[in-house]
Amino acid sequence: MANREVSSAAGMEGRRCPYNYAIEELEDTAYRLSREIIDMTTRAGSGHPSSSLSAIDVMTALYFGGIMCYKPKEPDWPDRDRFILSKGHGCPALYAVLAEAGFFDPALLQTLREIESPLEGHPNMRVLPGVEASTGSLGQGLSIGLGHALAGKVDDRPYQVYVMIGDGESDEGQIWEAAMAAAKFQAGNLTAILDFNKFQQSGPVREVMPTLEPLTDKWTAFGWDVREIDGHDMEATMDALRDIRRIEDQPQLIIAHTLKGRGLSPFEKNDVNRKHGVPLTEEEAEVALEELHEQRQVSAYAHAEFEPEITPEDRYGEI
Amino acid sequence: MDIGKSIGLEYGLPIRNAFGETLREIGHENPNLVVLDGDVGNSTRTNYFRDDFPDRFFNFGIAESNLIGVSSGFAASGKDVLAASFACFLLCNAYDQIRMSIAFPKANVKLVGSHSGISIGEDGPSQMGIEDIALATSLPNFTVLVPADEPSMRAATRAMFELDGPVYLRSGRPEVPIVYADGFDFEIGRANELRGGDDVTIIACGLMVAAALEAAADLSEEGIEARVVDMHTVKPLDEAAIEKAARETGAIVTAEEHVLNGGLGSEVARAVGRLQPVPMEFVGIDNTYAESGKPEELLERYGLMPGDIKEAVERVLARK
Numbered sequence: 001m002a003n004r005e006v007s008s009a010a011g012m013e014g015r016r017c018p019y020n021y022a023i024e025e026l027e028d029t030a031y032r033l034s035r036e037i038i039d040m041t042t043r044a045g046s047g048h049p050s051s052s053l054s055a056i057d058v059m060t061a062l063y064f065g066g067i068m069c070y071k072p073k074e075p076d077w078p079d080r081d082r083f084i085l086s087k088g089h090g091c092p093a094l095y096a097v098l099a100e101a102g103f104f105d106p107a108l109l110q111t112l113r114e115i116e117s118p119l120e121g122h123p124n125m126r127v128l129p130g131v132e133a134s135t136g137s138l139g140q141g142l143s144i145g146l147g148h149a150l151a152g153k154v155d156d157r158p159y160q161v162y163v164m165i166g167d168g169e170s171d172e173g174q175i176w177e178a179a180m181a182a183a184k185f186q187a188g189n190l191t192a193i194l195d196f197n198k199f200q201q202s203g204p205v206r207e208v209m210p211t212l213e214p215l216t217d218k219w220t221a222f223g224w225d226v227r228e229i230d231g232h233d234m235e236a237t238m239d240a241l242r243d244i245r246r247i248e249d250q251p252q253l254i255i256a257h258t259l260k261g262r263g264l265s266p267f268e269k270n271d272v273n274r275k276h277g278v279p280l281t282e283e284e285a286e287v288a289l290e291e292l293h294e295q296r297q298v299s300a301y302a303h304a305e306f307e308p309e310i311t312p313e314d315r316y317g318e319i
Numbered sequence: 320m321d322i323g324k325s326i327g328l329e330y331g332l333p334i335r336n337a338f339g340e341t342l343r344e345i346g347h348e349n350p351n352l353v354v355l356d357g358d359v360g361n362s363t364r365t366n367y368f369r370d371d372f373p374d375r376f377f378n379f380g381i382a383e384s385n386l387i388g389v390s391s392g393f394a395a396s397g398k399d400v401l402a403a404s405f406a407c408f409l410l411c412n413a414y415d416q417i418r419m420s421i422a423f424p425k426a427n428v429k430l431v432g433s434h435s436g437i438s439i440g441e442d443g444p445s446q447m448g449i450e451d452i453a454l455a456t457s458l459p460n461f462t463v464l465v466p467a468d469e470p471s472m473r474a475a476t477r478a479m480f481e482l483d484g485p486v487y488l489r490s491g492r493p494e495v496p497i498v499y500a501d502g503f504d505f506e507i508g509r510a511n512e513l514r515g516g517d518d519v520t521i522i523a524c525g526l527m528v529a530a531a532l533e534a535a536a537d538l539s540e541e542g543i544e545a546r547v548v549d550m551h552t553v554k555p556l557d558e559a560a561i562e563k564a565a566r567e568t569g570a571i572v573t574a575e576e577h578v579l580n581g582g583l584g585s586e587v588a589r590a591v592g593r594l595q596p597v598p599m600e601f602v603g604i605d606n607t608y609a610e611s612g613k614p615e616e617l618l619e620r621y622g623l624m625p626g627d628i629k630e631a632v633e634r635v636l637a638r639k
Contacts, residue, residue, distance in 0.1 A: 137418075143391075151392065
């Protein structure tokens with residue numbers, strides 16, 4: 001079968017993606033949302049801006065590139081495509097995206113982490129429209145996404161489920177339980193995106209868990225279609241997200257090589273964890289916003305140690 | 320097992336079978352129901368459902384964390400979901416997943432844990448769920464059901480699907496005595512008085528209800544009239560029934576096939592202390608794991624027989 005649109009033609013009625021931006025618009029949107037991430041976390045005085053900035057480009061592509069169909073004013077629309085942020089600490093990115101998409105008033109972004117705010121420190125699906133799963137205890141989102149995907153198959157609904165997981169999060173055994181099961185049930189309507197920003201809380205992924213890699217080999221062995229992209233290259237991201245929609249009976253993983261902190265110098269100065277869970281000071285935020293303005297596009301591949309897993313040497317050489 | 324035979328109780332199906340049969344019936348009535356298994360469907364009896372509805376039955380292998388997460392996703396997409404495994408594997412292995420993916424978001428998932436208590440016998444302590452009631456009761460938003468026999472398990476299985484929200488239903492392996500006659504009422508959150516009496520109240524759940532009835536019959540021969548209450552819903556607790564029992568009988572004994580910490584006894588004591596303080600005694604597993612053995616040998620060794628309840632009543636009456 002060529003693609004899911006054809007297979008579920010009946011369910012496609014009224015299925016329209018609310019945004020269908022071209023590359024340049026996507027890049028501009030990601031730039032603005034990156035500013036929001038820095039603003040809201042610095043204002044809140046806590047949160048995980050670097051983990052949000054690594055993910056923002058891919059999330060922008062999903063929500064605004066015509067990939068995901070949804071209705072911001074009808075968040076429970078049964079045929080909506082779903083996005084689950086399994087690495088829940090990256091939620092400032094999710095909040096920025098959802099506000100931009102129209103799920104709630106963007107003014108709420110200024111209330112991040114306040115006691116009366118629905119923008120909690122980690123996403124709570126019960127209080128904020130557009131949040132598909134309550135996450136923050138790592139490892140659980142892919143299983144939840146698989147549940148949505150299998151429900152879609154049982155009910156013959158046309159939606160796709162996207163789950164963003166973290167690299168450090170992939171230490172959790174549940175990720176691999178879900179990976180195994182998704183392939184068993186041929187969940188072609190499940191797409192995982194690995195935000196491979198190379199740092200977890202206590203250090204570089206390659207130090208904390210050097211045997212997490214090779215990731216491509218592992219996921220391929222678990223039965224998934226796997227591809228790697230530069231997760232800050234909007235064109236490559238869009239190409240990958242479009243291309244995987246042709247896959248009918250196999251779950252797909254996109255390994256998005258990203259920069260934790262999106263290459264901004266206040267984060268880059270921290271070689272341990274790229275300021276994991278630490279907001280920028282107002283002075284640092286000023287520097288970061290200026291850099292963002294000057295250099296809207298960054299490349300994960302420009303960082304030598306972030307090359308994709310091309311050769312066995314890359315995979316096993318310098319661990 | 321001989322519990323209840325001396326007072327004429329007949330043995331019904333193992334409650335896991337009653338659960339499995341009822342689940343299959345509900346499957347015929349409700350096409351929106353999906354059932355998720357952790358590779359123990361022939362033990363929990365969800366395989367009865369699988370036989371009739373293979374397309375709505377999913378075996379996720381021996382991976383309880385994923386099992387729970389997937390159940391949450393199914394529920395969020397609008398399916399009626401039941402996930403089952405052994406009580407210990409479900410509650411102990413996947414506790415954070417139950418907390419985070421089910422309890423916190425109030426997911427409409429029904430969890431069934433079989434092989435609860437020590438009466439599973441020979442398979443030994445690694446398979447015995449003896450902390451499950453405490454674990455489930457600790458979770459905000461959860462309803463916790465511990466039916467006593469075949470008829471009440473059938474009723475509980477049906478009743479829990481009427482609730483919108485997370486439920487833990489405790490199932491079990493052995494054949495157990497039937498304590499309910501036809502036509503009884505089963506309402507979640509409302510305890511059932513199975514025997515009248517004004518000297519003392521025995522509040523029990525699960526298999527211990529039958530043991531309590533036997534103990535009460537023995538006590539009656541000594542002139543002590545014990546009220547027996549089946550507290551099939553451990554959460555939310557029927558506080559009105561507890562308050563009434565405390566006020567009218569002045570002494571309470573609880574009995575459960577579970578560790579004493581955090582189970583039925585703890586919950587009842589919290590209500591008694593607040594509403595109507597009276598002397599209490601507690602029958603349960605006292606801070607220990609069991610071992611392999613025949614069910615009745617284990618119940619005897621760990622103080623869960625009718626005689627143990629009777630002794631607890633005598634102790635509490637001495638303090639009344």
